[in-house]
Ligand SMILES: Nc1ncnc2c1ncn2[C@@H]1O[C@H](COP(=O)(O)OP(=O)(O)O)[C@@H](O)[C@H]1O
């Protein structure tokens with residue numbers, strides 16, 4: 420039935436490569452290649468030995484910032500990256516030949532970065548292109564190391580560098596990240612992987628260890644895609660290889676009904692739809708880069724989120740609930756071919772709850788009697804000028820409230836300037852230290868009273884609501900509250916709408932109907 424290629428793409432994040440490289444090789448890559456007989460392609464992000472904020476990509480970007488400010492201490496930051504990678508190589512690679520080559524390659528890559536940054540210092544600027552070149556070093560070093568570790572541990576592996584797949588003149592020809600660009604990338608990746616595919620065809624399988632950095636993107640990778648770009652890279656490789664599954668390995672068992680660090684009762688979800696995964700990521704639960712989904716879903720490739728520290732766990736599958744599986748031309752026709760898990764999925768009202776911190780609310784009260792035409796346009800032009808994005812908005816006749824993420828000093832300064840300009844339109848009120856609480860679920864629109872329960876629960880807890888908004892796609896109900904109440908809000912709403920018992924009660928009537936259909940189908 421299904422057109423299986425036996426290829427599985429496994430993406431490992433920076434902290435996993437930093438903390439658990441041996442487990443990745445021995446308990447994951449080796450198990451999938453030798454025990455499950457899969458063809459495995461590995462994609463890695465830049466190493467973070469502890470947190471992402473202190474990881475290699477963050478350090479390389481900090482070095483770029485220092486150069487921009489004519490601060491020569493960028494060399495010290497680069498030295499940290501150098502020391503970290505060399506000591507890691509010495510500690511973890513014992514084969515003298517492999518270790519020597521790894522250290523040589525590591526030094527060569529970092530020397531190159533130093534050259535770029537020295538030149539930038541002379542020029543007094545770091546161009547987007549240079550920033551991408553510098554950033555690519557993180558994934559190169561990480562993959563050089565992981566390829567060496569695989570070989571040392573008896574898994575034949577080959578380093579594959581995608582950092583130069585985009586031709587220099589590409590920007591002139593295209594300029595945006597559109598479907599044609601993605602199609603081009605998929606073809607370019609396939610070409611780059613052809614030698615590996617040839618080895619497989621000759622019966623000499625080798626695991627490609629592929630840089631999660633994929634070249635000098637039009638507008639720069641940070642501008643165009645943002646941090647977390649390796650997820651997208653892995654997705655495009657999965658499409659290129661027509662993989663059976665894209666596995667995104669993290670340090671959490673999968674997607675939970677809430678952040679398990681904040682809500683101890685949170686449950687692991689067997690599956691979520693791509694829309695739900697996107698909303699959860701956007702509203703604070705860093706699950707997967709949102710651009711990833713579109714690519715693999717088009718190619719009907721399921722994404723599975725799994726835990727590096729618990730490789731035998733099932734994880735969470737991200738897959739549309741209305742699309743046929745790979746190899747099937749149409750979706751499975753209900754109810755006969757539907758599995759139990761499908762029914763399980765149908766039962767719930769809300770799927771998960773998430774919170775996004777560092778939110779400010781800007782409220783503008785127009786000085787005209789009614790909203791004049793152009794009022795909203797003026798507001799958004801001002802916000803756009805200062806590169807500020809709006810997460811939620813609610814309007815009344817003469818009033819507009821907007822929730823904006825202000826995660827750093829730079830955006831706080833930009834907002835201050837924007838507020839000064841907005842004062843020309845009316846009175847402006849700014850409220851800080853807020854969070855957005857979002858309830859996400861594709862089935863929510865079929866349930867009456869979920870929003871009611873959410874807001875009554877907050878009222879019962881004595882939590883004041885600054886702003887309410889329901890996403891136009893009806894899979895998200897959000898509100899803004901004081902940040903001090905975030906955990907209380909998450910836990911109390913979870914207990915009313917997402918704990919196993921509450922869910923059973925809420926969905927009782929629907930469940931009975933589904934059981935009836937199921938019985939009829941058997
Ligand atoms: N709904 C959720 N399900 C799972 N994890 C979540 C959720 N919301 C927030 N998180 C948090 O997201 C983090 C993602 O895991 P991690 O492997 O650390 O990410 P990365 O690989 O991107 O660095 C976890 O620390 C987890 O606590």
Ligand SMILES: N[C@@H](CC(=O)OP(=O)(O)O)C(=O)O
Nearest residue numbers: 432433464476646647648649
């Ligand atoms: N190194 C990049 C790419 C990435 O995807 O990272 P991670 O997979 O660790 O989120 C970053 O930090 O943005």
